[in-house]
Amino acid sequence: MAKKIASVGISLASDNVDYIDFNDRASLLDWDIVIFRPEVNEFIRYDYKMSEYQGKPCLSDGNSFALKEACDHWRRELGEAVEIGKTVIAHLCKPAEVFVQTGQKKTSGTGKNQKVTRIVDNFDSYCSIPVDFNWHVGRGREIVLRPEYQEVLASYWRQFGPLSNYEVVIPDIDKNACLTTKHGDRAVGLIVGHQISNGALLLLPDMDFAPDHFFSQEEDQTDEDDDLFTADARTFAASYIDEVMAIDRALRQGAERTSEPGWANATDYLLSAEGELQQELLRAEEALEQAQKRKEDLKAALVEAGELRGLLYESGKPLEAAILKALRILGFSAENYDDGKSEFDAVFSSPEGRLLGEAEGKDTKAIAISKLRQLAMNIHEDLERDEVSKPAKGVLFGNAYRLTPPSERSEPFTEKCVTSAKSQSVALIHTPDLFAVCRYVIESGDTEFATKCREAVVHGIGLVAFPETPTADAGQATGDEIASNESLS
Known part of the structure; x- marks a missing residue:
């Protein structure tokens, strides 16, 4: 029976390999051979809140958590795969070295002089590999296969050695070192066999698995198209898979163990x-x-x-849920309404008044006047209910350009929408603005400020301008400092 192969973080042009994204939380129990590449640049590239500390990227809270969780998952899954007898091949691509948030903060000073120091830790992408080894960054192409590993790697190295390059060197030369630098004084590849099972972990130098000529250059090509990969990519993948299978066979021939009988x-x-x-x-x-x-x-x-952050990027039901949460934070009584005939995104009230809201999120556009027509219809439907004696105040919640960082967005509502809202005495709320004031209320417990925000909504016509937060008014420091655990110890 043919062995099943999974690749994590490497997309190969073959129907015989199942691709798994690094962000996936898949179990590896279904596969016999695993190919792994700890490439985590997406956590850095798309972190719009990332800062810099000691010359390295310092990830935001969300991406720090996501990166650590992903690396923990693969370290556990790869370790278990080797433990139960599978072959794991990890290509040591350039390590990503970053600082991640620990969730801890240190506060010093008071009033205007108050400073908040966020505590961060060093982290690197090799934490996803289930073996601890010392390494130093160092790149090169001159690599030598040690004689004692000829039987396992000679065929692979003849074909792919010229394409390989090392990104790190391992100073400890021991029996596990299968590939070394030209002069043999540093390891750049390891083969680590499991003490009990027939499983093995191979740490091999990296290759370019996605050169330009591996992909079709035709226009209108999509990821679902069968011809996304070129013939060169398919030839490379077929040869690579053949060599991976050969490595697996060679390792098992040299490390066969007798399965322990039950009586033993x-x-x-x-x-x-x-x-x-x-x-x-x-x-x-x-x-x-x-x-x-x-x-x-x-x-x-x-x-x-973190549900409240949906005000920054969500649409549909998740955006509605975040809006209801925000309204309750400000002191409104807020719920969805659905009686089988009428359905309203938000019906909310407070001592200041009763309101009915409609929510809309747009990927790359401003909120248009059509949503005001829907809101007007909802207000009329609401008024037809026996328990309602007068029209509710209309509020349109808009999350325009939701996939763009808030600081880079254009006006959230079209000019027609703003003009019509004013003529109908409707309030327009940009949900990122709502997020900012709710975040302050949560962290400060300032009920007086929450009341002012409710009044701004109830009495607002056109685009609602929330009051500025007292923190900003007082001129207190708003930027956090960063410090590592190491520097504080």
């Missing part, structure tokens, strides 16, 4: 040290289960805590 595991043959270790293993597994449950609880709490 009976208590009559159990060594005392094994019994003690089994008990320790059980305790460790219980602790791991508790830690995993704690992790899942924290993840759920994190998702709930």
Whole structure:
């Protein structure tokens, strides 16, 4: 039976390899051979809140969490794959070295002199690899295959050695070093066999798996098209897969173990040290289960805590949920309404008045006048209900250009929409503005400010201008400083 191959972070032009995105949380139990490349630049490239610290990227809270979680997942999955006898080949691409948020902050000073220092940690993409090894950044192409590994890697190296380049060097030369620098004083490749199973982890130099001539240059090409890859890409993939299969066969021929028969595991043959270790293993597994449950609880709490940020980028039902949460933060009583006949995005009220809202998110456009017509119809439908005695104040919530950073967006509502809203006494709320004031209310507990925000909504006509936050008025420091755990110790 043909072996199943998965590639994580490497897209190969072959139907015989299942591609898995680095951001995916797939289990590797379904595959026999895993090809892995710890390329994490997307976490850096698309982090619009990223800063810089000590000359390295310093990721935002969200991307810090996402990167650490992804690396933890693959370190665990790859380690388990080797443990149960699979072959894992990891290509050591250029390591991404960043600072990630720890979630800890240190506050010093008071009033205008108050400073908040965010605590960060060093992190690198190799944390996703399930073996600890010392490495230093250093690039080169002159690589030598050690004689004792000719049987395993000679064929692969003849074909792909000329295409390979190392991005890091490993100063410790030991029995696991299969590839070295030209003079043999630094390792650039390792083969680490598992102590019990037939599994093995290979750390090999990197290659360019996506040169331009591997992709079709025809216009209107999509990722779903069968001809996305060129003939060169398919030839390369076929040869590479053949060599990966050959490596797997060679490793197994040299490390075949007899599966332990059931009777050999009976208590009559159990060594005392094994019994003690089994008990320790059980305790460790219980602790791991508790830690995993704690992790899942924290993840759920994190998702709930960050729901408000949907005001910045969401549309549809998620945007409606974020708006309802924001309205409640400001002190409104707010709910969706759906009686089977009428459905309204938000019906909300406070001592200042009763309102009815319509929400709209646009990817690359401003909010148009058509949503005002929908809002007017909803207000009339609402008034027809027996329990409603007068028309609700209309509010249109708009999240225009939602995929663009808020600071770079154009006007959220069209000129026609603003003019019509004023003539109908409708309030227009740009949801990123709503996010800013709600964030302040959450963090300060300022109920008086929340009241002012409610009044701005209830009495607003046209684009609502929320009051400035007291923090900004007082001229207090708003920028955080950054410090690593290492610098504070």
